[in-house]
Each structure stands twice: as C-alpha cells, then as structure tokens.
Amino acid sequence: MPSTAIPSPESPADGLAAVMALRRLADRLEDAQVERALRDGWTWSQVAEALGVTRQAVHKKHAKRLAGAGSSPRRRSV
Amino acid sequence: MFERFSRDARTVVKRAQEEAARLRSPTIDAEHLLLALAAPSSGPPAQVLADAGLDRDRLIAAFDAELESSLEAIGVPADLLEQAPPSGWRSPRWGQSAKLAMERSVRAAAARRDRRLLPGHLLLGVLRAEAGTVPRALERVGADPPGLAERMNAAL
Numbered sequence: 001m002p003s004t005a006i007p008s009p010e011s012p013a014d015g016l017a018a019v020m021a022l023r024r025l026a027d028r029l030e031d032a033q034v035e036r037a038l039r040d041g042w043t044w045s046q047v048a049e050a051l052g053v054t055r056q057a058v059h060k061k062h063a064k065r066l067a068g069a070g071s072s073p074r075r076r077s078v
Numbered sequence: 079m080f081e082r083f084s085r086d087a088r089t090v091v092k093r094a095q096e097e098a099a100r101l102r103s104p105t106i107d108a109e110h111l112l113l114a115l116a117a118p119s120s121g122p123p124a125q126v127l128a129d130a131g132l133d134r135d136r137l138i139a140a141f142d143a144e145l146e147s148s149l150e151a152i153g154v155p156a157d158l159l160e161q162a163p164p165s166g167w168r169s170p171r172w173g174q175s176a177k178l179a180m181e182r183s184v185r186a187a188a189a190r191r192d193r194r195l196l197p198g199h200l201l202l203g204v205l206r207a208e209a210g211t212v213p214r215a216l217e218r219v220g221a222d223p224p225g226l227a228e229r230m231n232a233a234l
Binding site for chain 1: 104144145148149151152154158159161162163164169209210211214
C-alpha cells in the first residue's frame with residue numbers, strides 16, 4: 001500500500017465502521033496520554049487545554065479511572 | 079424501561095455492565111449485551127449462540143478482528159491498539175447501541191404479547207440491529223443474525 005494514498009473504504013458501511021474504530025482507538029490513546037501527562041506532572045488544566053476541552057470535562061472523564069489505577073496527580077508515586 | 083425485565087434479563091443487563099468494565103470500554107455497547115447473553119447462565123440465548131459455535135471467546139475474537147480490519151481499511155495500522163492498551167478502572171455508561179438493542183427487545187416482547195421481558199427478547203433486540211459492530215462482527219465469523227433471531231424467536 002503506498003504510504004501517500006489514504007485507502008477509501010469500499011462501502012458506506014465500511015467507512016462508518018472505520019470512523020467507529022478510529023474513535024475506539026482515539027479513546028484508548030487519550031487514556032494512555034492523559035495518564036502519561038499527569039504522571040509527568042501536568043496539571044488537569046494543562047491537559048484540558050492541550051486537548052481543547054474544559055478542565056471539568058477532562059477531570060470527569062479520567063479522574064475516577066486514574067484514581068483507581070493509582071496514578072492520580074495528587075498521589076505521588078515514589 | 080426495566081419494569082418488565084425478568085430476573086434473568088436483569089442479570090444479563092448487569093453482566094453486560096461487568097463485561098464492559100472488564101474490557102475497559104468507556105461505554106456499555108450492544109457487544110457487551112451479546113457477550114452477557116453468551117454466558118451459559120442466560121439460558122436459551124446462550125444455547126442458540128452455542129449451537130452456532132458462538133461462545134464468549136469466539137465473540138471477543140470477532141469483535142477484535144472487526145476493530146482491527148476497520149482500522150486497516152483506512153490505512154491505520156491496527157498495532158497502534160497494542161501501544162495504547164485499555165487502562166485503569168472505570169464505570170462505563172450506557173452506549174447508544176445497547177440502548178437501541180434494549181428498546182428493540184421491549185418491542186419484540188410487545189409484538190409477541192409476552193408479559194415478561196426475558197433474555198431471549200434481549201438477544202432478539204441485539205440481533206435485529208441493521209448496522210454496527212455486532213452485525214459486522216457476526217457476519218465476519220460466518221454467523222447469520224436473521225437466522226439466529228429466527229431460532230431464538232422459536233425457542234422463546
């Protein structure tokens with residue numbers, strides 16, 4: 001597959017499924033990158049600004065999850 | 079919506095929530111309802127699925143394959159998924175595909191004049207999706223959603 005060409009999905013069903021799959025991938029990338037940024041000392045406000053959403057939105061989406069995973073910025077890891 | 083759900087149907091709904099959490103999905107989707115219905119304790123739906131060779135492992139493999147090939151179809155390497163594995167604890171919220179499946183199951187029960195909503199109606203609701211991950215993944219493994227729905231309808 002040539003690297004410059006974006007393959008076109010064969011049908012609308014395939015095209016829409018690709019959008020869904022990209023969303024799934026983007027969600028997972030967001031989880032991983034938010035966690036990484038917070039571990040590196042970023043604040044919620046900085047993460048929010050980088051993602052172009054409100055601090056409340058990013059906090060609501062990730063705080064509980066990350067508290068459970070033990071990587072909340074308030075909890076210092078040794 | 080849940081008033082008419084039988085105890086077994088409520089157990090399926092609860093198990094779908096657990097499946098979504100276990101798979102670290104931010105939403106409870108129709109896939110998770112289907113996985114819950116494939117658990118032997120759901121009764122007749124599990125039997126209909128098992129008769130077609132669809133157990134939990136096979137379904138999960140089909141969902142993964144569907145996700146990977148949909149990414150590859152637009153030139154996105156599927157191994158990016160492995161670089162960002164699902165992480166952490168969450169409590170998933172209901173996604174639209176699962177809500178639609180449950181609405182269809184309520185209508186299926188009403189159309190049959192069944193007073194209680196059973197796990198079998200939930201399977202009908204999931205199988206009658208016209209588009210989305212579930213029908214695509216099922217077709218990918220050679221399953222026939224309308225055929226399965228017919229068998230489920232007969233077994234209710």
